[in-house]
Amino acid sequence: MMGLSHNALWVLASMLMLGTAAGLAGCFAYWKRQSLMSDALAHAALPGVVIGFAILGFKSLPVMLLGAAASALLGAWAVTAIRAHSRVKEDTAMGIILSVFFGLGIMLLTMVNRMPGGGQSGLDGFIFGQAAAMVRQDMRTMTAVAAVVLLVVLISFKEWKLYLFDPAFARGIGLSGRLMEAAYLTLLVVIIVIGIQAVGVILMAALLIIPAVSARYWTNAFGTMLALSALFGGGAGVAGTYVSTLGDGWPTGPFIVIAAAGIFLLSLVFGTRKGLFVKAMQRRAQMRRLKPQAVRRDPLAEGEALP
Amino acid sequence: MSYDGWILLTASLVGLVCGLVGALLILRRMAMMADAISHSVLLGIVIAYLVTRELSGAHMLLGAAAAGLLTAVLVQWLHARGVQQEASIGIVFTTLFAIGVVLIATQVGNAHLDVQHALMGEITFIPWETTRVPGLGEIPESVLTLLIVLLVVGGLIAAFYKAWKITSFDPALAAALGIPVAFMHYLFMTMISVTAVAAFDAVGAVMVIAMLITPAAAAYLWTDRLSVMLLLSGLFGVLAAFAGYAAAWVLDTSISGSMAFATGVLFLISFLISPRHGLAARRLRAHAAAGRLKS
Numbered sequence: 001m002m003g004l005s006h007n008a009l010w011v012l013a014s015m016l017m018l019g020t021a022a023g024l025a026g027c028f029a030y031w032k033r034q035s036l037m038s039d040a041l042a043h044a045a046l047p048g049v050v051i052g053f054a055i056l057g058f059k060s061l062p063v064m065l066l067g068a069a070a071s072a073l074l075g076a077w078a079v080t081a082i083r084a085h086s087r088v089k090e091d092t093a094m095g096i097i098l099s100v101f102f103g104l105g106i107m108l109l110t111m112v113n114r115m116p117g118g119g120q121s122g123l124d125g126f127i128f129g130q131a132a133a134m135v136r137q138d139m140r141t142m143t144a145v146a147a148v149v150l151l152v153v154l155i156s157f158k159e160w161k162l163y164l165f166d167p168a169f170a171r172g173i174g175l176s177g178r179l180m181e182a183a184y185l186t187l188l189v190v191i192i193v194i195g196i197q198a199v200g201v202i203l204m205a206a207l208l209i210i211p212a213v214s215a216r217y218w219t220n221a222f223g224t225m226l227a228l229s230a231l232f233g234g235g236a237g238v239a240g241t242y243v244s245t246l247g248d249g250w251p252t253g254p255f256i257v258i259a260a261a262g263i264f265l266l267s268l269v270f271g272t273r274k275g276l277f278v279k280a281m282q283r284r285a286q287m288r289r290l291k292p293q294a295v296r297r298d299p300l301a302e303g304e305a306l307p
Numbered sequence: 308m309s310y311d312g313w314i315l316l317t318a319s320l321v322g323l324v325c326g327l328v329g330a331l332l333i334l335r336r337m338a339m340m341a342d343a344i345s346h347s348v349l350l351g352i353v354i355a356y357l358v359t360r361e362l363s364g365a366h367m368l369l370g371a372a373a374a375g376l377l378t379a380v381l382v383q384w385l386h387a388r389g390v391q392q393e394a395s396i397g398i399v400f401t402t403l404f405a406i407g408v409v410l411i412a413t414q415v416g417n418a419h420l421d422v423q424h425a426l427m428g429e430i431t432f433i434p435w436e437t438t439r440v441p442g443l444g445e446i447p448e449s450v451l452t453l454l455i456v457l458l459v460v461g462g463l464i465a466a467f468y469k470a471w472k473i474t475s476f477d478p479a480l481a482a483a484l485g486i487p488v489a490f491m492h493y494l495f496m497t498m499i500s501v502t503a504v505a506a507f508d509a510v511g512a513v514m515v516i517a518m519l520i521t522p523a524a525a526a527y528l529w530t531d532r533l534s535v536m537l538l539l540s541g542l543f544g545v546l547a548a549f550a551g552y553a554a555a556w557v558l559d560t561s562i563s564g565s566m567a568f569a570t571g572v573l574f575l576i577s578f579l580i581s582p583r584h585g586l587a588a589r590r591l592r593a594h595a596a597a598g599r600l601k602s
Contacts, residue, residue: 249412
């Protein structure tokens, strides 16, 4: 990485922070079994980004992020409302919100791109992510927000653990379930919102899902899983971003996802807790232990004729 | 037929075929699987293009069917190895889609197949890419593909109607009756993939999901009968196609985006006022029940 410019180093550093924070938040989503909710939220953020741009008429990251957060939260609320007030199931509700909000986003995007000056808005970059298009100010925002997320997770580690694994007990000792739920949703939305500029709305969910699942193959301890997931997320962010800068106009998001998928494959095969390799070894050892004891043959099981 | 006529016909066919498949889809609780398949279909199309160097209907359908099946098999395989169903869907489709996008960005890079097209479809180009069919004359290639897919998918649903019904509502009973449940599952996955790729040209990867899920979910709120739901779902799909086209014409914006949004409006209306399962009806019934209890 000797030949990297000062700016490229900044991009890599902020992607490292983003990947780390996404890895942490992804663990929460994993244990809440809401991996795909993050996908729905990321898609639902698109109309907010475009409206944020349209209101101002120029690109201002804080306003666009605010719009993204508002529309992602509206999407989350709509999923809950559909599930609570009709017989439509949660997965269908997520599919509806994801695709309808995205459709609205594309409608608005097409209209904004026709506005004077809209063509150069760089809004298209929000779909697949364009880390190279970020300016220094954007990176500072991203890095600062990611740092806050890291801090929040570290400080309230015990509370998260209780909330995720024994919510009844957590309530019993006075930890407000509603507060934690709100904190969780805010965390998820914040990560998605700062990530979409670099990774894009379509593939943002992968940065939340894949590191957490990969980490699960190496450990059963929640703390270790968080640390590993953060490491994997950061690694995928940096590796993917670096590769995407090698070509002209290559989108960042897809390369990050492929890097994350590589980490996942390695974990799937070689993971020390649930990896395929370890499992196969365990099975062989077990077979060897059992063999001397396998004495009585069962005629029924072997399909022989009964006397 | 006129230019607008062809576009409306294409959009209506997309709405109809997606609506039919979508009704079974949401009853089988596979909405997110459709999300996954509609994304990974892109990889199938790109690979089919890289191998044959042409964008013809048959190759793309084959590639898409293969990619769809691969998604279904991979998700199942990961799930069997202890990954949560949701998470395995999330891993598989984002990875396959990312590979597809990267291949387009690095290998293809021509006017026929670009990332924009993959996402939003190119319904406005469809009337110009025609092919000659004996008896019908010059018709757009996409319309022909959609017609064939509609015939095949509609035929399969009609031919095995009872089997679809039983496997969707009570898989255990279906297995006990000797219906090949696993075969039906993968057949259905193939039907989703083929539908997704036929609609892909017109509406793109993400908006296919809207056309598949939302009209069906709206129909689900109006009826308890599968046959009625299938009809309503197809009808809602066509209705959304027309409404979306009109909205796009008025606002001068993306047709596929407007169609997806129109399905959402249809769903919202059904959610609020459907006499059977709508919000208003539920509230009224609850109110009446409370009144009866009081007196």
